[in-house]
Amino acid sequence: MHILHEEIGAPHITLENKGKTSATMTISPLPTGFGHTLGNAIRRVLFGSLPGTAVSGYKIEGVTHEYTAIEGIKESVFDIGLNLRELRLKKNSKGIEMVELPLKKSGVVTAADLKVTSDIEILEPSQVILTCDGYKAKGKCFIQVEKGVGTRIVSTVDSKASEDPELILLDSVFSPLVGAKYAVEPARVGDRTNLDKLVIEAETTGAIDAESALKFSGGMLMSYFALIGNEDAYSEQEFTTSFDQIKKQKEAEEIAQAQTAETSFTPVDILGLSQRTLNALVNGGITSVEQLLSTSMTQLLQLRGFGQKAKNELEEILAERGYALHAPK
Numbered sequence: 001m002h003i004l005h006e007e008i009g010a011p012h013i014t015l016e017n018k019g020k021t022s023a024t025m026t027i028s029p030l031p032t033g034f035g036h037t038l039g040n041a042i043r044r045v046l047f048g049s050l051p052g053t054a055v056s057g058y059k060i061e062g063v064t065h066e067y068t069a070i071e072g073i074k075e076s077v078f079d080i081g082l083n084l085r086e087l088r089l090k091k092n093s094k095g096i097e098m099v100e101l102p103l104k105k106s107g108v109v110t111a112a113d114l115k116v117t118s119d120i121e122i123l124e125p126s127q128v129i130l131t132c133d134g135y136k137a138k139g140k141c142f143i144q145v146e147k148g149v150g151t152r153i154v155s156t157v158d159s160k161a162s163e164d165p166e167l168i169l170l171d172s173v174f175s176p177l178v179g180a181k182y183a184v185e186p187a188r189v190g191d192r193t194n195l196d197k198l199v200i201e202a203e204t205t206g207a208i209d210a211e212s213a214l215k216f217s218g219g220m221l222m223s224y225f226a227l228i229g230n231e232d233a234y235s236e237q238e239f240t241t242s243f244d245q246i247k248k249q250k251e252a253e254e255i256a257q258a259q260t261a262e263t264s265f266t267p268v269d270i271l272g273l274s275q276r277t278l279n280a281l282v283n284g285g286i287t288s289v290e291q292l293l294s295t296s297m298t299q300l301l302q303l304r305g306f307g308q309k310a311k312n313e314l315e316e317i318l319a320e321r322g323y324a325l326h327a328p329k
Contacts, residue, residue, distance in 0.1 A: 002031045006249065007298060008189040015211055021178070021203055023210035028187045028197035035184030035196030042200055043180050045217040048150055052176035052207050053091040053120075055084040056146040058101075059166040061139035066168050072135030073103075080130050081170055084143055087111055088123040090176075090207040091147040101141040106132050120145060123206045148174040176207035190298035253294070268292055271317050280305035289323075297325055 005011070008029050016024045027038065058081060063070065066078040075083070089111075091097065100115045109132060112125035144167065154169040162169060180202045187197035202210045266289040268281055284303035286292050300306055300314070318325065 002034070004031045008192060008195065015214070017209075017211055020209045021206050023202055023214060025200045025202075025214050026197065027200075028195075029189050030187070030196040030198060032194050032196060035182075035198040039182035039184060039198050039200060041221055042214070042217045043182055045220050046177055046180045046202055046213060047175065049220055050175050050177055050204075050208065050213055050216065051147060051149050052174040052205075053089045053145060053147050054172040054174045055087055055089070055143050055170060056096070056148075056152070056172045057144035057162075057167045057169045058084055058142065059164065059168060060141045061166070062137070063168075064166060070135075072105075072133060072137065074131040074133050077168070081168060083127070083129050085170055085173070087127055087129070088205045088207070089116075089145060090121040090123055091145055092119050092121075094147050096144055096146045098142050099145050101129065101143055103130075103135055103139070103141055104132050105135055108132075114143070116145075146172065146174075148172065150174060176205045177213065178203040178205060190301035192298070266290060271321070273317065274310075274313060276305065277310040277313055280310055293323055293325060295325065300325075 011027050011030055014026045016026075018024070027035075030038070060070065060077065060080075063077055066076075066081055069076050073080075097117065097119065099117075099120065101109065102113055102115065103109065109129050110125060111122050111127040111129065113129075114120075114122060116122060151174070152172045154171050180200070182198060182200040185197045185199060186193065187195040189195060200214065202213050204210050204213055208216070268287055268289055268291070269278055271289065273281070280303050281287075281292065281300075283305065284300075286295060286300075286303075297311065297315075301311065
């Protein structure tokens, strides 16, 4: 982690769920440039590496290719294939499963008509597959449902290698992601105004909830970065830190402050500060000179009501009395 975090604190991550299919993750504060570094990496994993379910093929008895029409069905075989590609399904286990699609004499056939097993969940039952209009034949229709990752484009070789000559293969988009975007906004900690705040939004079909999708992406990236940042990885201890190190440092400072408070307590109002500056310190929990001297200016500038004018006033008074504020390491 960047050494700057010892001064600005560890990044805070917040997750806001907007239902099962949509979520927003915010990470702040980050050093300049890290917003785009993390945002682009997470977005790429979201689009390309989430496992999902797709219809990878279908067959209608008596039909050998998609460029034909079926008597009694309004859509062509090609249009039926396009509708099947849009189905939103969730398959729990890996592998291929053939699902029957019953046809009827007349009426609309939707995803709800699929005869699925307990391993497959229909996420949008109202999706239209085809429309029967005086269909008389007793032929059956089957679709091939598969769980996978990424995108698979069907080639001529794939079609020829198929064991079932009546099976029409489809290009498959397995990703359950509907959309993902990120934005990098300015963030401020104390007098540092050039920091990043990363905001990532993700929307899914419901095959995986959006919060899990974001966390999955982070885990995927960690598994790859672990190959690079192994035990033998080069590091500069003076310019890097870690969450544990920041946590231990903060705990040590809190213990030291508590011990100091127990041994001595000099009211901060003896410094003769203006009422506005004094109120900002007291409202921020700083009531003694000892507490004040153990607090860095970066931390003071985060207090409500403590601005540049208060900073100048405090520095002048402390300098007159020979005091110096705690300097962050």
